[in-house]
Each structure stands twice: as structure tokens, then as C-alpha cells.
Amino acid sequence: MTTLGAVFRPDNPPERLRDVVRAADDSGLEELWLWEDCFQEGAIATVAAALAWSERVRIGVGVLPVPLRSVALTAMEIATLERLFPGRAIWGIGHGVQDWMGQVGARVASPVTLLREYLDALRGLLAGERITVKGRYIHLDDVALDWPPVTAPPIFAAATGPRTLHLVGEAADGVILTSSTPADRIRAAVDVIRTARPETAARQPYPVIVYLAAATGPGAAERLAARLRADTGDPIPDVGVAGDAHAIADCVARWTEAGATSVILEPTADDPDPAAFVRFVAEQVRPLVP
Incomplete structure (x- = not known):
């Protein structure tokens, strides 16, 4: 089954997060994803608040830019939240946008x-290992959580x-692809x-999480076109979808057929009601996605 989620964009002020988290939890949304974009909201602070405000929705972090964070500190923060809210968070890391770095x-x-x-180093620390490493960038001397x-x-x-x-x-343990x-x-x-992990490719699907730019409601096509034009210079590339629940579910199906195991719907930065967007994903799109 395809996992379906939505993004709370950090273009929104942090004080809007509580209402969106509660809407996601109440509506049955599977996953709500948060971003750590410079210089907006810190992911660890927002994921901790989101987990505390909710009961069941899983909270994804996509992603923590590794140049910004000591690996030991990242391991400490993830470990703490995993013990407070076991299995409720989804952790993603990445290069970060190089200009921001x-x-x-x-x-x-x-x-x-x-x-x-x-x-x-991060996976070893979270597995409870004691680590000494002198790499090009990572230096740990007898470190364990x-x-x-x-x-x-x-x-x-x-x-x-x-x-x-x-x-x-x-x-x-899985890959995150942009919208x-x-x-x-x-x-x-x-x-x-598959070429990188031939020993497991045949046994189990490798998680492929893909963001999908999506817009619905009044002015959806215009909002999506403006967003894509700002990102790519092309108002109608082969990414993104605007329309009703059926149009969005059809696009999710195409992304699933291409290999996505999770599709996370990304609203436009100017979406008029982020809480309504997550309810729309959970209540109208989800029933149409196998």
C-alpha cells in the first residue's frame, strides 16, 4: 500500500503548526512532514512539539542538513525523542542546500x-555502539549514548x-526525493x-519517499504554476498536480508505479489554509489511493 502524507511548509510561521498537527491527527493522516530550511524553523524543536501535540500521526523530518549539526548532537536528540515517542518519528538527513551551507x-x-x-556514525550511535572514528569530517573519540x-x-x-x-x-535505510x-x-x-544494494533489492522494497507538489481549491492551477515557475522557470514541467482529489490521486498512482513507496503531498507556500490541506489529503485523497 502506498503511504500518503503531507508537508507543513516552514514558510508558515511556527505558531500555525499546532492547528495543522491536530488536523492531521484528527483526520487520520498517516504522515506529516516538517522541513529544516534555512533560515526558518528548526526541525528538532518543531518535531518535538508536533509529537507532543499528537497521538498517532507519524512526524517526518525531511531533512536535517548534516553540515549544520554535530553527529553526536543529532544522535542525542533523535535518541531522546525516540525514547519519549517510540516509533512516531521518521528521520531524514541530507547535504543541505549548498548556498545556505x-x-x-x-x-x-x-x-x-x-x-x-x-x-x-549516526546509525552506529543510535544502535548503541561505542564509536571511535577519525574521518575526513567526522571525529569521535570513544563516544556512546x-x-x-x-x-x-x-x-x-x-x-x-x-x-x-x-x-x-x-x-x-531509504531515500527521499524532492518534488x-x-x-x-x-x-x-x-x-x-538497486545496483547499490543488490543483496536486498530482490527481497524487500527499499523505501522511496517522494514529495509531490500539489494544489487544490480556488486558484490551484495558478498557484502551482507560479510555484513551479519560481523553482524551475517552467510553469508546466512533468512535476506537480493541481485539481480535485481524483486528479491528485491519479498523479500519486503514477508516482507509485514509477517506484515511490511513500508520496508526500507538498502544498504551495501560499496555500490559504494548511490545516484544511492536510484534512483534504487524509479525507478525500487517501480513500482514492490503493
Whole structure:
């Protein structure tokens, strides 16, 4: 079954999050995803609040930019929230937008090397291991968590290019693809991942989480076109969908056929009612998606 979720965009002020979380929880939305975009809302603070305000909806973080965060601190924060809210969060990490990383003095010469070292160290710490590592970027000396999670959570990673996709296929528990990924690129990404992990590809599906830009209600087509034009310069690329629940569910089905195991609907930044959007996803789109 395809997992369906929605994004609370950090373009919205933090004080709007509570109403959106409660709408997601009450309506039966499966997953509500939060972003850590510079220089908006911090993901750890928002995910902690979202978990505390809800009972059942899973909260995804897509993604924590690894150049911004010590891997030991990230492990401590994830472990704490996993013990407080076991299995309720979905954790994603990634390179971060390189221009933003440069603005804060965190840009590295080899983002792929950093991500690999970070994934290995983070997963080891969350598994309760004691780690000493002297990598190019990650340096840990006899480090272990006093309070590791009872069960180590999966760690997902964002990827676009083939080198990062191959790395993520090898070292992460699933991949996160942006909403600029059309169906043919989803298929290509799945092919790269399968070559990176041939021993598991035949036994179980590898989680492929894909954002899908979506708009509904009055002015949906115009809002989506403006969003795509701002991102790509093309108002009608092969990404995004505007329309009613049936139109959006049909697009979700195409993304699933291309290889997505989870489709997370991303509203436009100017969506007039983010809480209504998550209710629409849960109550109108979800029943139409197998």
C-alpha cells in the first residue's frame, strides 16, 4: 500500500503548526512532514512539539542538513525523542542546500564524503555502539549514548545526483526525493539504488519517499504554476498536480508505479489554509489511493 502524507511548509510561521498537527491527527493522516530550511524553523524543536501535540500521526523530518549539526548532537536528540515517542518519528538527513551551507560557514569540499561518514556514525550511535572514528569530517573519540533508543530507528537520506543516490542506497535505510523529481527520474533513482544494494533489492522494497507538489481549491492551477515557475522557470514541467482529489490521486498512482513507496503531498507556500490541506489529503485523497 502506498503511504500518503503531507508537508507543513516552514514558510508558515511556527505558531500555525499546532492547528495543522491536530488536523492531521484528527483526520487520520498517516504522515506529516516538517522541513529544516534555512533560515526558518528548526526541525528538532518543531518535531518535538508536533509529537507532543499528537497521538498517532507519524512526524517526518525531511531533512536535517548534516553540515549544520554535530553527529553526536543529532544522535542525542533523535535518541531522546525516540525514547519519549517510540516509533512516531521518521528521520531524514541530507547535504543541505549548498548556498545556505556557505552562508553559515558550513559548506564542505566533499558533501558526499561527509554524508557517508555521518550516516555510518549516526546509525552506529543510535544502535548503541561505542564509536571511535577519525574521518575526513567526522571525529569521535570513544563516544556512546547513555540513552540510546530501545530500537534504533531507520535513517533516510535525501539524494538527487547518481553519486549520492548510490551512497544512500548503500548506507541509508531509504531515500527521499524532492518534488522536482518526475516519474522517469524516480525510475532512474530506483535503478541506481538497486545496483547499490543488490543483496536486498530482490527481497524487500527499499523505501522511496517522494514529495509531490500539489494544489487544490480556488486558484490551484495558478498557484502551482507560479510555484513551479519560481523553482524551475517552467510553469508546466512533468512535476506537480493541481485539481480535485481524483486528479491528485491519479498523479500519486503514477508516482507509485514509477517506484515511490511513500508520496508526500507538498502544498504551495501560499496555500490559504494548511490545516484544511492536510484534512483534504487524509479525507478525500487517501480513500482514492490503493
